[in-house]
Amino acid sequence: MPTYQYACTECDHAFEQVQSFSDDALTVCPDCGGKLRKVFSAAGVVFKGSGFYRTDSRSSSSSSSPAKPAAPAASS
Numbered sequence: 001m002p003t004y005q006y007a008c009t010e011c012d013h014a015f016e017q018v019q020s021f022s023d024d025a026l027t028v029c030p031d032c033g034g035k036l037r038k039v040f041s042a043a044g045v046v047f048k049g050s051g052f053y054r055t056d057s058r059s060s061s062s063s064s065s066p067a068k069p070a071a072p073a074a075s076s
Contacts, residue, residue, distance in 0.1 A: 007036065007037055008032060
């Protein structure tokens, strides 16, 4: 279940609340009874693996040249 951050617009009380996706957002401050707002922050992104480089998806030749056709299979 995700954790949401809330802040009161009147008393600046800030807290986190664990809620289900289907739960309604909180609207009343538990301290003063004022109006709450959700606090949004940047999502954490983790890239795993050897790395992401400009050349990872490119061939060793120029990207504007067409791909070389596969070599014909040798028959015995």
